Amino acid sequence: MSGQYHALYEELGMDVARHEEMVAAIHDSFARRVLSQNSRPEGMAYFDSLVEAAHSSRVQEVVEHKTAGGAFIGTFCIYVPDEIAWALGVLPLALCGGTGFTVPWAEGRLPRDICPLIKSTMGMAFSGCCPFGGLKDMAVGETTCDAKKKLWDVMAAWGVHMHVLDVPQKKTERTAAHWRAEVGEFRDALEELSGRTLEAGALTDAARLMNRKRGALAELHAFRKLNRPPISGTDVLVVTQGALVDDPERFAEHLEALNAELAERAAQGISPAPDGARRIMVGGSPAVMGNWKLHHLIETSGGVVVVDESCTGTRYFEHLVPEIEGDVEAQLAAIADRYLKIDCACFSPNTERMENVVRLAQEYRAEGAIQYVLQYCHGYNLEAINVAAALDEISVPNMTIETDYSEEDTGQLRTRIEAFLEMGG
Ligand code: BJ8
Numbered sequence: 311m312s313g314q315y316h317a318l319y320e321e322l323g324m325d326v327a328r329h330e331e332m333v334a335a336i337h338d339s340f341a342r343r344v345l346s347q348n349s350r351p352e353g354m355a356y357f358d359s360l361v362e363a364a365h366s367s368r369v370q371e372v373v374e375h376k377t378a379g380g381a382f383i384g385t386f387c388i389y390v391p392d393e394i395a396w397a398l399g400v401l402p403l404a405l406c407g408g409t410g411f412t413v414p415w416a417e418g419r420l421p422r423d424i425c426p427l428i429k430s431t432m433g434m435a436f437s438g439c440c441p442f443g444g445l446k447d448m449a450v451g452e453t454t455c456d457a458k459k460k461l462w463d464v465m466a467a468w469g470v471h472m473h474v475l476d477v478p479q480k481k482t483e484r485t486a487a488h489w490r491a492e493v494g495e496f497r498d499a500l501e502e503l504s505g506r507t508l509e510a511g512a513l514t515d516a517a518r519l520m521n522r523k524r525g526a527l528a529e530l531h532a533f534r535k536l537n538r539p540p541i542s543g544t545d546v547l548v549v550t551q552g553a554l555v556d557d558p559e560r561f562a563e564h565l566e567a568l569n570a571e572l573a574e575r576a577a578q579g580i581s582p583a584p585d586g587a588r589r590i591m592v593g594g595s596p597a598v599m600g601n602w603k604l605h606h607l608i609e610t611s612g613g614v615v616v617v618d619e620s621c622t623g624t625r626y627f628e629h630l631v632p633e634i635e636g637d638v639e640a641q642l643a644a645i646a647d648r649y650l651k652i653d654c655a656c657f658s659p660n661t662e663r664m665e666n667v668v669r670l671a672q673e674y675r676a677e678g679a680i681q682y683v684l685q686y687c688h689g690y691n692l693e694a695i696n697v698a699a700a701l702d703e704i705s706v707p708n709m710t711i712e713t714d715y716s717e718e719d720t721g722q723l724r725t726r727i728e729a730f731l732e733m734g735g
Contacts, residue, residue: 315366315441318373322445325438332411332439333365336600339409343606347542349582351575353568354545360552364599368403368555369441375401376445381503384446386431387454388554388621389477389652391645393631394497396516396558398504404554405442405449407431408600410715412439420464424457425684426714427598432461436468446470447503450496452477454656455689473499478650480658486650493646510638517631517641523558526565527627533572534616535674540575542582543592543615544605550622551599583614588731591676591706593619593667593697594655595684601715604682607724612731617674619667620682625652655689663693664700671706678730679708707734 319326340361360368372382383395384405395402412433413426420432434440451462452475459474466472476492478485497508530549533540549568553561575581590613592604597620605615618624629651632644653663671679679701683691694710701708709730713719 315369318369319441322369322441322443323438324441324444328437329365329439329441332409332434335411336361336409339600339602343602344544344548347544347582347609349580350545351541351568351571353564353571354541354548356564357545357549357552357568360556361548361599364555365441369445371557372401372403372442372445381447381500382442382445383500383503384442384449386450386458387452387477388626389452389454389475389649389654390450391493391496391649392558393513393516393520393645394493394500394508394642396519397512398500398506398508400500400504402450403442404598405431405435405440405446406554406596406598407434408551408598408715409434410717412437413715423686425455425595425687427596427684427687428457428461430600430715432464435465448473448499450475453479454654455687457686477654477656479656481650481662486647489650490643490646493642493649497642508638510636510641513638513641513645514633514635517633517645519558519562521630521633522562523553523565524627524630526562526569527553529569530565530572531617531624531627533569533576536576538576538579538581539583539614539616540572540581542605542609543590543618544602544609545582546615547597547602547605547618547622550618550626551597553626554622555599583609584612587612587614588734589614589616589675589677590731591615591617591619591671591674591679592623592682593670593679594682594690594694595687596621597682598622603713603715603720604680604711604723607720607727608680608731611724611728613678613727616676617670619670621652621654624666624670625654655687655693660693660696664696667697668700668704671701671704676706678734679706680727680730681708681710683710683712685712685714 381400383402392402407430413429415433415437416429435443448471450473453459462472462474629648631648634641681694
């Protein structure tokens with residue numbers, strides 16, 4: 311990391327030395343788990359650069375956006391309808407932490423038995439390691455898992471301006487109406503923050519922009535259905551993680567270029583996956599930027615990850631927002647309905663997810679499935695029982711891995727994954 315941003319970090323009240331240490335730890339993990347791969351597409355260079363940009367040039371862009379009078383919000387879940395923010399000139403950015411570096415800080419102040427994603431996020435936000443922490447005008451939380459729900463109260467008590475979206479826990483007509491009202495209140499909050507009124511044309515444009523991004527991600531994932539995918543699962547994860555932090559238009563442009571390169575690689579039969587690599591579906595908790603642990607282990611143990619059934623995978627890009635014109639209320643309702651299709655483990659019952667797991671395993675011809683459960687993520691951990699039953703039903707061998715962001719269990723995990731792949735997983 312160049313020192314060119316030090317003055318900015320100091321201005322933002324960060325702990326510059328600690329932040330440098332954290333970035334070095336992230337880069338070390340990235341070099342070992344991502345850059346070390348063979349036969350990577352050239353177009354990955356841009357997405358690799360996003361890991362650095364997330365702590366440098368992207369921060370500068372947010373500062374410039376704010377200097378020009380725009381508002382900035384931090385988000386923690388793909389349930390937040392970004393279209394509304396973009397349409398009001400508000401820049402949204404996902405602030406979930408994927409590094410283990412800041413976990414010890416959080417463990418000293420929060421209960422230890424909460425998931426590493428939350429501990430990492432809180433550690434980044436409050437130990438002077440997150441450049442966006444002091445820049446955000448508002449943080450947007452949601453009522454998904456219990457840990458997050460209570461976290462928002464802690465953050466509010468620690469001085470963060472919070473807006474919490476009440477995501478229903480079951481899907482009925484009544485809760486769908488409630489969710490539409492929540493999305494309406496989110497619009498109200500952002501109108502107040504931005505001092506602007508949501509206009510139909512701007513919302514349609516934002517929907518088109520987000521759909522372009524989702525469409526490019528869907529195209530990227532379609533390459534994984536091929537017998538020999540032209541890109542590794544680890545690299546697809548890097549791209550999807552970048553989608554949560556990058557400028558959507560620039561991201562879509564670079565992804566469209568990568569997809570064109572992948573089409574050529576596919577035509578030439580170029581694949582980073584070794585012959586006979588087992589096709590693996592990974593599903594469950596999200597793996598956000600900084601977290602490449604499981605994919606690396608699978609793809610250096612004789613497997614290739616062909617689909618991510620997660621919020622850093624299919625859950626993020628499936629379902630486009632209808633590009634309705636002319637009526638803001640109708641657009642908002644359509645946006646709300648689209649987001650309610652997300653099958654997070656916070657829903658009960660979650661039969662939709664069981665159907666999606668089966669569909670995805672079949673579409674991507676998974677020869678095995680690994681359920682990824684972040685330690686203490688009770689929703690995905692308990693739901694793994696029903697997901698395993700659904701996969702058993704279609705004879706897809708599967709296993710569940712519960713892990714955190716530490717390095718301690720990597721040897722043990724590798725042994726388990728190798729055994730699973732060797733046994734035909
Ligand atoms: S829609 S998965 S992004 S809530 S890993 S903090 S669930 S204990 S991140 Fe998520 Fe939205 Fe759902 Fe997706 Fe809690 Fe689990 Fe931690 Fe999690």
